Amino acid sequence: MRVLVAGGDGFCGWPTALYLSSRGHDVSIADNLSRREWDRELGTNSLTEISEPGSRVARWKEVSGREIEAFVGDLTDERFVYETIERLRPEAVVQFAEQRSAPYSMIDRSHAVFTQVNNVVGTMNLMFAIGELVPDCHLIKLGTMGEYGTPNIDIEEGYLTVEYKGRTDTLPYPKQPGSFYHLSKVHDSHNIMFACRAWGLRATDLNQGVVYNVDTEETASDPVLRNRFDYDGIFGTALNRFCAQAASGSGITVYGGGGQTRGFIDIRDTVRCVELAANHPAERGEFRVFNQFTEQWSVLELAQLVERVARSLDLQTELAYLDNPRVEKEEHYYRAANTRLIDLGLKPHLLTEETVERLLVMALENRARIEPETFAPRVDWRKPDYR
């Protein structure tokens, strides 16, 4: 299948591009390399050293014999999108090319506006280019489980069948996102759902949980192919950040009481889910939603798991409970459906002590690169800042 992976230089996009290529798909990537730029802006870095995009695709060709064409450009640049889609005429577009950090979107007004415009306009440009040039192409869009928030009823996959005052309907699941980033994904979902209805676009929205782990078989196969490992307070997500904190001798930072429960997924399952979606495309006009996570964990449970494994490796660490910088419930009901990808054949990698240990070892090996001052949360959800 001819697939364009937008955001193909990023934490999820790069492993996905390699995985799809290794599975025999004809893969191209598009990326504006902004994730690397944001590290410079924020003084953050990847715990693993990552290669330049050109070296990555060249090395992949050496080790696999397979070519990945790389387009450097920005999805908010409408000419770039049109010309790339026109040239490739892809059968599927995987849309990872969004600003994906909730804290980044909450820094101030300009980061909030940037996140929403970047994400929403980039995806609109893709939608229109597909709709005009390759209307049969399948848009596979990365959303987030965070779109749903924490309702007091079960979370279903995209839709909710409601009985109300003696009548019934199946409606888009109500969304309660918790940051300007999560909001941008909700905006995308509504926009794409409409384009499916109006134009007959075919789309799959993958509402992904928090991704942990770093490497897939492909990215681990050569140092030049290695994936990034974010561990700071802006881009580092729960489990990976906890491992870097434990490896560096810092406290494992739990926000509030840590009772927040979320869906999690191993990056090795992320890449497989995308292929499953691509191999079983949505129908024309269908806006299909899969909840892409494999297990629910509370933040505290994860932190305690990392602490336990770290101690078994003789690392000195402990939990550091911080005032929660976010606005979120710390004790809440959470039960989310995730059967549709399993039904398509996903065999989940569940989170094991072995995985945590491997992450801790990776963090220890790269300990010299850790900048512990970047662990702390720097963004306060409660304070609007006009800058």
Add this chain to the structure above:
Amino acid sequence: MRVLVAGGDGFCGWPTALYLSSRGHDVSIADNLSRREWDRELGTNSLTEISEPGSRVARWKEVSGREIEAFVGDLTDERFVYETIERLRPEAVVQFAEQRSAPYSMIDRSHAVFTQVNNVVGTMNLMFAIGELVPDCHLIKLGTMGEYGTPNIDIEEGYLTVEYKGRTDTLPYPKQPGSFYHLSKVHDSHNIMFACRAWGLRATDLNQGVVYNVDTEETASDPVLRNRFDYDGIFGTALNRFCAQAASGSGITVYGGGGQTRGFIDIRDTVRCVELAANHPAERGEFRVFNQFTEQWSVLELAQLVERVARSLDLQTELAYLDNPRVEKEEHYYRAANTRLIDLGLKPHLLTEETVERLLVMALENRARIEPETFAPRVDWRKPDYR
């Protein structure tokens, strides 16, 4: 009360500014005058001749003795917003300053992107300015009944209490908007709801129905104060456009079978609803939603009403059934709640033959200004156009 009416040069904003001023509030307006520019872009015009903004506020001072300060600028210009809010320190901001035509948003990619960026970013700038500078200020935001679409259950005012699998929660009402314009309002609603939760913003979202009629007591009191009367296929909405069509001897254009049912409101009630919201502000942290319409009509019923009154005035007209350029159900359940503004004291002007007759007479008096070629729908919902 010190009130800023953003979009205060527009069809709803100008009458609202005058009404609030006449009721003793200290009113300023902000507007980038883009609505006048879009008429030049599209070759459309107001059936009534409207004065320049400067003449309008000068005449208002002459006839009422009351001053309305006018700020010319764009809400997507973050400095303009900050400086205006800082200077005025309003107690309420009424946000009408959005691109408000569904067909305009569906012209092509660039109009769709413009509509979403213009509306969403302008409102975000207002939210951040209020949050940082005047956190107690009440944001009164114009939404639309079109955010809800046409679900097969009753439409409530902003929220839906769901019982599901033995559990219950009150959730944001699921939205199924039918154009990139309507989508932009849904995005606004989600963004504002979040800011209420995170920052303690106080906001009222007025989900307004289709507005008909033209003048209020204030705009009718002097020719220079007169309101605009849109009648074309892009900016003209059902009833007003039908009256212009009947007065010009053109057919009354019904899209499809005309079974589409919507909520409608007289512009004299629009201005009153805004004052009711302002006089009874939302609480800090509250995202309050009022459905701002007074009656439900099907498009066909409205067209038949106009036809009947037109014939009583000896006008030759008939209904012209056009292929529906929009993607919408033509036969559907529709029952929407609208009690919250009534509970605050709204006394609706229901739609009468007298109102239709007055609109027809106004259209006849200005018949020479009608450009009948602008009646036809020019935008096809089903065809994405990348331009």
